[in-house]
């Protein structure tokens with residue numbers, strides 16, 4: 069990487085950087101540099117994963133290693149410019165770490181900090197290093213080399229073979245083998261076939277898909293083009309929720325730049341292969357992330373899941389053959405094609421190859437986005453990388469796999485990040501969210517929030533989920549308000565079983581998971597709520613806030629008899 | 636009244652005919668209309684139906700399904716507060732309570748003076764900086780109740796929305 073002879077200032081502005089104040093820091097640098105007449109290149113970049121250190125400013129003064137400044141405020145900007153960039157002195161109080169061959173003595177070397185050294189970055193290898201808006205920086209880092217290799221040295225079937233050999237499993241939740249999924253569409257009839265990238269990412273607590281779009285969108289675009297070549301597809305969609313302007317703008321700019329370089333469009337790089345990609349937006353709907361719900365949304369309808377079969381590879385978008393993968397899944401493809409499937413299959417553990425991109429949040433010292441090798445234990449991620457629970461408190465629970473996943477106890481710290489091991493233990497890795505709760509966290513109250521989410525997001529197409537979630541929410545709210553009665557938990561279980569058996573999509577099928585997992589690990593807390601009418605964590609408030617439309621007619625119900633569904 | 640209606644219609648038509656993405660659908664048109672107007676008036680339903688050759692029923696079906704669509708104008712500024720689990724565990728409820736009390740609301744909605752819309756969001760996507768709020772789409776993390784009300788009081792008054 070070389071940005072000429074001027075200092076190169078990189079500032080992380082993806083959503084987590086923005087929320088920490090990075091936008092003001094960028095403005096600060098631009099105006100203070102201008103005021104002083106100091107020449108420097110300023111790039112907005114994505115994230116190194118160290119969200120706790122944002123706003124993170126990374127300064128490369130030619131001839132030196134990179135010097136990183138953490139939690140920078142606009143007030144710090146003049147000091148960084150005057151002391152370091154102009155004066156050549158390291159302002160010790162502000163400097164966070166150095167990165168490069170020649171560590172800057174007085175500050176720690178980032179490569180010795182577990183938040184960075186324990187990462188193994190493949191899908192996010194460029195994130196935080198290159199400017200997502202500059203296609204040349206991507207190209208300078210092996211970008212589109214996999215595409216050129218595929219187009220000119222490999223048959224489409226060869227690409228599928230490498231994907232199969234990699235044993236890459238889908239990262240959108242279910243862990244279905246990606247190479248196998250791609251192979252399903254090869255023989256589906258054309259001429260129009262679709263590749264759809266799922267970046268709905270409605271899971272609260274997961275933000276790695278958006279982070280990839282904002283940090284290195286070309287990796288995703290290249291992965292999608294490879295999928296198109298391998299499967300004989302003609303068109304691609306990047307599916308994102310409206311309102312997340314950063315990820316949307318980055319994706320659109322990357323697509324435009326790829327067209328300008330003939331990496332998209334007709335006869336890509338002079339080959340016989342043509343492929344188009346566009347962005348499609350959805351409104352607020354969690355179920356729009358379910359693959360058939362997504363297809364309905366792209367077609368502009370309500371995102372209500374479809375019955376399967378037909379499966380998408382036979383009849384998907386507009387009833388044409390379609391292959392759907394998550395952002396992360398596509399983003400591994402370029403490195404797999406470039407380095408070979410076997411290389412990838414040697415990373416990770418058992419039947420879970422490659423890396424996991426964990427989003428660590430909640431009561432944890434170093435929240436962030438950490439790409440680690442599969443097989444690391446949850447405990448390592450939380451304690452060694454995340455620094456454990458802050459303020460001298462004890463850890464109590466983990467919430468993994470998104471709102472349809474589980475709430476699990478401390479015994480799960482020994483679990484390895486491995487699709488199969490986690491599933492057997494009743495936990496899910498899902499799309500990567502790990503939310504940590506400390507000793508003060510009320511399990512019942514957290515479950516109430518998760519159940520509210522699942523009820524709020526039920527699309528209403530099938531009754532076991534629509535009525536079941538509403539019944540579960542009523543019951544959990546009563547318990548959380550200390551109005552539960554013995555037998556409530558059994559009633560929940562009956563409803564939950566019906567949902568599992570009778571729901572059309574995984575939203576309803578898994579909608580009981582939060583409660584069932586919590587009962588497995590924290591049953592006592594529910595019982596204390598019911599029998600002693602108190603919360604053992606000391607929570608007393610029984611006023612709950614969430615969107616009005618959770619149950620638009622809740623007031624009418626409240627005046628009538630409590631809803632009784634006897635299933 | 637009719638002038639206002641015609642003007643609304645014109646703005647909707649502008650928004651939906653100028654969509655830049657190639658695939659134009661009922662949903663994409665509704666999103667474009669709401670981006671332009673801040674809400675979906677009846678006129679927008681009509682115009683989207685006409686433009687996409689869908690029935691009024693279909694368009695209403697889509698508009699009432701996605702939770703971002705609103706059918707009355709929003710306040711001048713929009714404050715969103717995340718109630719997702721990452722934020723919940725580190726103090727979202729206190730922020731919601733303090734904010735609502737400060738602006739005089741009981742639940743989501745618009746303040747009487749029309750200055751603010753307060754909305755709850757299931758996840759603003761910056762969970763590592765929880766608790767998170769957003770003010771006119773700019774995310775603000777590591778929030779405290781006091782900082783939230785200070786930020787809200789200091790939203791600059793502007794002429795645009």
Ligand SMILES: Cc1cc2nc3c(=O)[nH]c(=O)nc-3n(C[C@H](O)[C@H](O)[C@H](O)COP(=O)(O)O)c2cc1C
Pocket residue numbers: 237238239240241242243244266267268269270271354355356357358359360392393394395397398573574575
């Ligand atoms: C309610 C629900 C929401 C989902 N949301 C997402 C999502 O936001 N992103 C995603 O990639 N997959 C999501 N999925 C999983 C998709 O249906 C699908 O399995 C996935 O996109 C396939 O990609 P993969 O094979 O690369 O994992 C969701 C599933 C359900 C049931």
Ligand code: SF4
Pocket residue numbers: 355372373525526527528529530531533534571572573574575576577
């Ligand atoms: S299970 Fe729930 S979300 Fe899925 S189709 Fe049925 S009602 Fe909709």
Ligand code: FES
Pocket residue numbers: 272273274717718719720721722723757758759760761762765766767
């Ligand atoms: S849960 Fe609050 S920003 Fe994601």
